Structure formats: C-alpha cells, structure tokens
Amino acid sequence: MDAEAMKMLGAGLAMGLGALGPALGIGILGFGAMQALGRNPEARGAIMTNMILAIAFAEAIGIYCLIVAIILGML
Amino acid sequence: MPKLGLKSKVAIGIFVALLLMLIGGLFFPAPRPDIHLSANYGGESPEPFYRLGPIYITNTLIASWISILVLIGFFYFATRKMKLVPRGLQNLAETVVETLLGFVEGVAGKENGRRFFPIIATIFLFVIMNAWMGLLPIFNVIGTGHTGTSDTLFWGKYSGFMVDTALFRPANTDINVPLMLALVSFMAVEYWGITTVGFRQYAGKFFRYRQLLHGLGQLIRGRIKSAVGILFYGAIDVFVGVLELVSECVRIVSFTFRLFGNMTAGEVLLLMMAFLIPVVIAVPFYGLEMILGFVQALIFAGLTLVFATVAVTPHEAEHD
Numbered sequence: 001m002d003a004e005a006m007k008m009l010g011a012g013l014a015m016g017l018g019a020l021g022p023a024l025g026i027g028i029l030g031f032g033a034m035q036a037l038g039r040n041p042e043a044r045g046a047i048m049t050n051m052i053l054a055i056a057f058a059e060a061i062g063i064y065c066l067i068v069a070i071i072l073g074m075l
Numbered sequence: 076m077p078k079l080g081l082k083s084k085v086a087i088g089i090f091v092a093l094l095l096m097l098i099g100g101l102f103f104p105a106p107r108p109d110i111h112l113s114a115n116y117g118g119e120s121p122e123p124f125y126r127l128g129p130i131y132i133t134n135t136l137i138a139s140w141i142s143i144l145v146l147i148g149f150f151y152f153a154t155r156k157m158k159l160v161p162r163g164l165q166n167l168a169e170t171v172v173e174t175l176l177g178f179v180e181g182v183a184g185k186e187n188g189r190r191f192f193p194i195i196a197t198i199f200l201f202v203i204m205n206a207w208m209g210l211l212p213i214f215n216v217i218g219t220g221h222t223g224t225s226d227t228l229f230w231g232k233y234s235g236f237m238v239d240t241a242l243f244r245p246a247n248t249d250i251n252v253p254l255m256l257a258l259v260s261f262m263a264v265e266y267w268g269i270t271t272v273g274f275r276q277y278a279g280k281f282f283r284y285r286q287l288l289h290g291l292g293q294l295i296r297g298r299i300k301s302a303v304g305i306l307f308y309g310a311i312d313v314f315v316g317v318l319e320l321v322s323e324c325v326r327i328v329s330f331t332f333r334l335f336g337n338m339t340a341g342e343v344l345l346l347m348m349a350f351l352i353p354v355v356i357a358v359p360f361y362g363l364e365m366i367l368g369f370v371q372a373l374i375f376a377g378l379t380l381v382f383a384t385v386a387v388t389p390h391e392a393e394h395d
Binding site for chain 1 (some may be wrong): 110111112328332333335336337339340343370371373377378381
C-alpha cells in the first residue's frame with residue numbers, strides 16, 4: 001500500500017462517505033418543511049426562510065468533505 | 076410561418092442543442108482545467124503579480140477591487156439626482172435597499188434591525204457582487220499561459236493557448252476573502268453583544284460559575300444533600316459555558332469554509348462542464364451558479380444577523 005494509492009483512496013472515501021450525512025440531513029429538513037407547509041400554508045415565508053437557513057448549516061459539512069477531497073487530490 | 080405545436084418546438088429545441096454541441100465540440104473544444112486552491116497559481120508555485128510591501132496583488136484582489144468599484148459606482152449614480160418618485164437606477168437601488176431592510180428587520184426587530192443593517196447589507200452585497208461577477212466571460216480565461224496540448228474527453232486533442240495564471244479570478248475563491256468576512260462578522264457580533272448587554276453579562280454566558288459557587292456555599296454550610304445536586308448541575312453549567320465559547324470561535328472556521336467551499340466548487344464545476352461538453356451543458360450550470368451565489372450571500376448575512384440577534388438578547392436569569 002504505497003502513499004499514492006492511499007491518497008487516492010482517501011480522497012474518494014472522503015467525498016463519498018462525507019456526502020451521506022448532509023444529504024440525509026437535508027432530506028429530513030425538506031420532509032419537515034413539507035409537512036409544516038401542508039399543515040399551515042399561510043406560514044410559507046417563515047417556514048422557507050428557516051428551512052434555507054438550516055439547509056445551509058447541513059450543507060457546510062458536505063463542503064468541508066469536498067475541501068478535504070480536493071486537498072488530498074492535490075497533494 | 077405555420078403555427079408550431081409543443082412537440083415540434085421541443086424537437087426543434089433538442090435538434091438545435093445537439094447541433095450546438097457538435098459544432099462547439101469540433102471547433103471550440105476546451106482544455107482540461109487545472110484546479111488549484113491558491114489564488115495566483117502559475118505553472119509551479121503561486122507568485123503574486125506584485126508585492127506592495129506586505130500586500131500581495133493577486134488576481135482575486137483585482138477582482139474584488141472591480142466589484143467594490145461597481146458597487147460604489149452603482150450607488151453613486153443611483154443617488155445623484157434623487158426624485159421623490161424614483162425612476163431607473165434609483166428605483167433599482169431603492170428596491171434592493173428596501174428588500175434588505177425588510178429582511179433584516181424581520182429577523183432582528185425594528186430598532187436592532189436599523190443598527191445591524193449597514194454591516195449585514197454590506198456583507199450581502201459584497202458577497203453577491205463577487206459571486207455574480209465571477210460568471211462574466213472575462214474571469215478565469217484572460218491571463219498569462221503557455222501554448223500546449225491537452226486531451227479532451229470526446230473531441231480529440233485541444234492544442235492552443237492554455238491559461239496558467241488568470242488575470243481575473245472570482246474573489247470568493249481566494250480563502251482570504253471568506254476569512255476576512257467571517258472575522259468581520261465575528262467582531263461585529265461580539266461588539267454588538269458587549270455594547271448592548273454589558274461586558275459582565277455577555278461574558279457570563281461563557282463563564283458560568285455561579286451555580287458551582289452556590290453549590291460550594293451549600294457544601295460549606297453543611298447541607299450535603301442539596302449541595303451534591305447543585306454541584307453536579309454547576310459542573311455541567313461550567314462545561315456548557317466552555318462549549319459555547321468554543322462554538323463561538325469555531326463559527327469563524329465554519330463561515331469561512333462554507334463560502335469558500337461553495338464558491339470554489341462552483342468554479343471547478345463550471346470549468347469541468349465546459350471541458351466535458353463545450354457549449355450546451357454549461358448553461359444550466361450557470362443558472363445553478365447564479366442561484367448559489369445569491370443563496371450563499373443570503374446565508375452569510377442571515378447567519379450573522381441571527382447570531383447578532385441572539386447576542387443582544389438579555390440573558391434571562393435562571394435560578395432554581
């Protein structure tokens with residue numbers, strides 16, 4: 001197992017496994033937002049604003065994994 | 076011209092797209108993009124264009140100067156001869172300012188909203204101007220480079236000019252710009268918090284020793300049974316305070332990498348798409364990039380606003 005192979009494996013695993021969590025998190029957020037919207041269509045503004053805010057938090061973690069993968073690819 | 080039904084319009088659209096793809100691929104292929112995270116990458120190692128003492132003049136710095144000039148010019152020309160009923164540029168500026176003010180006041184309330192508005196609106200406008208100007212055709216393609224060949228995926232070899240050091244690069248892809256914005260937002264939130272609720276109460280959010288001292292007082296007076304419970308919760312309180320302090324500081328890192336990662340990933344995505352299928356595929360990704368630029372600016376300004384609102388809320392006393 002030389003360093004080159006481990007680097008490539010690390011880059012692929014970093015992005016692949018790292019995208020799992022944020023994707024699931026954003027899906028759960030969307031589910032909750034759809035349910036809330038269905039129950040109370042009038043609160044659309046507040047629901048959408050808070051959903052976008054929470055999605056940004058979840059997505060940032062996926063971006064960290066992307067940075068790690070890019071850095072591993074460049075090393 | 077005879078009236079075209081929907082199906083024939085779709086068929087003509089697909090045919091034109093395929094034709095553009097073929098023409099673009101055969102006559103205008105794109106070289107394989109060189110992905111680098113540092114700003115002024117040219118050939119072997121990053122070298123800025125010019126060193127002005129401690130300041131490095133890089134392509135991202137030039138791009139941020141351009142967006143600053145565009146913003147200043149826009150607002151200067153919009154407020155030159157102001158009429159009561161706005162038209163033209165003044166109308167656009169008023170719409171932008173009113174929408175932002177409505178957003179800020181919606182989250183922070185009326186008087187706090189007025190106080191937070193300048194910094195939040197500046198962060199939003201700077202980020203969105205940087206992000207959208209990065210989509211202009213002059214960014215990332217004009218620069219110093221070398222003539223060489225590179226393989227393209229389906230379209231044979233590309234031989235021609237390949238850019239090494241671009242003259243303009245979107246300012247958000249340099250890690251210093253998101254870091255600067257994150258530090259500014261952190262310092263602004265701390266400043267607003269300390270000037271609103273006072274230093275002792277604001278620091279009391281992070282150094283919570285009151286319950287622990289209360290528990291020790293109970294222990295000294297000899298009431299062991301109640302002291303144990305209060306000591307336990309006091310220790311947890313101290314730990315929670317430390318966790319809050321750490322989370323305040325980690326917010327800087329999180330803001331930086333969120334903006335930097337989104338913008339760099341977007342730039343790499345556009346270059347890769349142009350490399351894969353020359354003319355057609357880049358168009359929907361340009362739309363994605365425009366939406367993403369707007370959303371990231373909104374997130375940055377909105378998160379700063381939310382944390383500032385939390386920081387200026389007086390801490391409700393918790394006594395048991």
